[in-house]
Amino acid sequence: MNTDRDELEADGAGVSTTRKTFELLEALKAEEGLSIAELTQRTALPKSTVYRHLQTLTDLGYVIERDGDYYVGFRFVELGEQARSRKVGYTAAKRAVFELGQETNERAVFIVEEDDEAVYVHRYGSLTNTMIGQRRPLHSMASGKVILAEWDDDAVETYVEDAGLEATTTNTITDSDALFDELERIRDRGYAVNNQEHMEGLRGVAVPVYTPADDFLGSLAVFGPTSRFTDEYVHGELPTTLRDKAGEIKVTLAYG
Structure with missing residues (x-):
């Protein structure tokens, strides 16, 4: 008893x-x-x-x-799918991730923030969905930095204090001033880059996704090996492709 x-x-x-x-x-x-x-x-x-x-x-x-x-x-699958379809935009993002992966032949993901962490909602480019639902530090990923760039300085400062800026590779941003500078660059150019900051040998590019009311929905990204993700590819073709796909999500939500 x-x-x-x-x-x-x-x-x-x-x-x-x-x-x-x-x-x-x-x-x-x-x-x-x-x-x-x-x-x-x-x-x-x-x-x-x-x-x-x-x-x-x-x-x-x-x-x-x-x-x-x-x-x-499999009862957990039911709960997981309910979470992934909690917002109409999440369902629209699923199709966009698939199309993005098909068009670029790269791994594509849609990521949202929950409890100051980046959470994988949709993924293309693997035989399994092992990453779905997994959590990652916001500051070490292109998608996460896009999310942080949506926040005001006070919110980012709170994140730094609460979550810390732990290094996962030698390229991870661990200095708060450097992070604020990076977020300002992201706001100016409209996309974020992960330069081996989360995993050695991988680079990624991410853009924000908005609803028709211009509310932030999440982050759309592609990532791959440094041998293929050259500076020209990362800063040229990919941001345009990602922006177009993010725009399609917004249009889909507006007109169905």
Whole structure:
């Protein structure tokens, strides 16, 4: 009885039982097909707690069990698709990402901001959608910098203070003054460039996407290897192609 009561009480950062549920789900996301014993080892939760949570999750369809191993269920796909279609513009962006990838033969993405992080909503250019829903630092990506460029200086300053400017490569912007200068350049030219700031060997270009009411919707981007993403390509052809596609999204939202 005490254990159940403790799980239902707030633990200082949320409800304990809810945090344990998601700890198990994160473990399954990292490596599916785990037994109760393996989940107990990976989460350091008591075996009885793991069992109770898994029983509830399987009853609800969020986890499935096959021959003693547990997997994330397709019920989460339903939730994910609801999030991706939360705004009409997100659905319009899905088609634009596909067309952009087809036309450029590059990897294309549509990214939005949530809780001061860049979140992948749509992607083209992979046999899987493993990046969908994943989060990245705003300041180390072209898409993220486009988002930051939409904010006023106070909001950016708050981001720097709260999230920090952690380096993911030697090219990542880690100085606040340098970031503000970069955001001003983005506002002036209308697009952002990621020059191996998130991953060595990759460059990217991104533009903002707006609704017919000129509200910021998200960021449209393409990225690829430095061998192909030359300065001429990055600062010439790609920004124009991206702007055209972002404009098509706006028109689609205006006229259907």
